[in-house]
Amino acid sequence: MMRYTVVLCCLLLFLAFSCGTAQARSLFDGMSNLERAGETLAEELAENNLLNGKRIGVLEFEPRDNFAPSILGKRIAEYVGLALVKDEERTWTVVERLELARMHNEMSEHKEYYVDYNEWMRKHLSADVLILGSYVLSGKKLSITAKAVDPVNGNTIASATVTRRAEDEIKQLARTRKPATDFAREVEDITAILTGRENLRKSGQQSQVKLFKLAGGNRINFKQGMMPIFNPGDEMGFSVRPPMNSKLYILNYDPAAEHGQAVLLYPIPLMDVQIFPKNKTCFFPAIITQGVSSYKVEEPFGRMLFKIIGIDSSVSMDLSESLKEEDGYYWLDSGNLSSFIDALSSLPDNAWWSEDIEFWIEP
DSSP: OHHHHHHHHHHHHHHHHHHTHHHHHHHHSOOOHHHHHHHHHHHHHTGGGTTTTOEEEEOOOEEOTTOOOOTHHHHHHHHHHHHHHHOTTOOOEEOOHHHHHHHHHHHHTOTTSOOOHHHHHHHHSOOSEEEEEEEEEETTEEEEEEEEEOTTTOOEEEEEEEEEEOOHHHHHHHTSOOOSSHHHHHHHTOOOOSGGGHHHHHTTOOOOOEEEEEETTEEEEOOTTOOOEEOTTOEEEEEEOOSSSEEEEEEEEOTTOSSOEEEEEESOTTSOOOOBOTTOOEEETTTTSTTOOOEEOOOOOEEEEEEEEEEETTOOOOGGGGSEEETTEEEEETTTHHHHHHHHHTSOGGGEEEEEEEEEEOO
16 A cells, blocks of 8 residues: 555656646746746747747837736836747847837937837838737736737737736836836837847856845845835945946936936046956945945835946947036936947947846835
């Protein structure tokens, strides 16, 4: 009897492992439900070689059923795009989000008439396939539908649907409204997580940017999957571990602000620019101001963003040259955004990197 019990237990364990591989991976791979949803959608869209040899543009996903527009649609698009790039067997290319930032910037200059976002992208993005879609959040479930569309005739060449449990990240993004200005929308698209920079990630050289609270002089890190939420009066800092010897540019801005602008926390005018060594962790703001180990959290409430851009130290370019100086800082706004984007666009793919740190300030 004991032998049969052991055999039965082994069989059950085998079935549990075999049938629950995806679930088990979700417990240990550090990926969120939203990231896994992006991977599933990308895999299904790429079936039957329908994307092979194509240049693909991934657009923001739209809400369904009168669901309020939020940052969630943009995040879904980012995860689908990243999953398409991570496919080691791909024969397609994915349009960089920096190129999307350029398109947004051009589109915002045509305010004298109504511009449909998707129609503009079809005409100007030079993509063979556009991936777009919709989502609906109902109770504890998020359902996403994605389509691969021929931009010439509007025909759907592939589609995919996925449903995932709505964990904290999804709920937080769903109640966070989209950037209030064209400026914020464009700046958020300045990122280097796709195409050429993916090689850095595969080789284990990715940057490690971490946000933390400080209490009693001690750093308190956010656990995997935790949403970084602060209250006014809290103290915060972050660390950066560059994937290459880098000159850093660190922007801080409020995506919900009515007037689009970002202040550079680093570099600061009149301060000598440092080279931050590859794979060495540096802490901000301590590295900028001696004796200061944290930023004091203040209003406004809502989602805030640090954008960190690193340029290979061997490149002579200085991004701050196009920025204005005011109140002891460099500022990026709609007046100098185009030249800032052009400068980054002129760099080889493997000569720069970027990461965003988002956090929320709540009462």
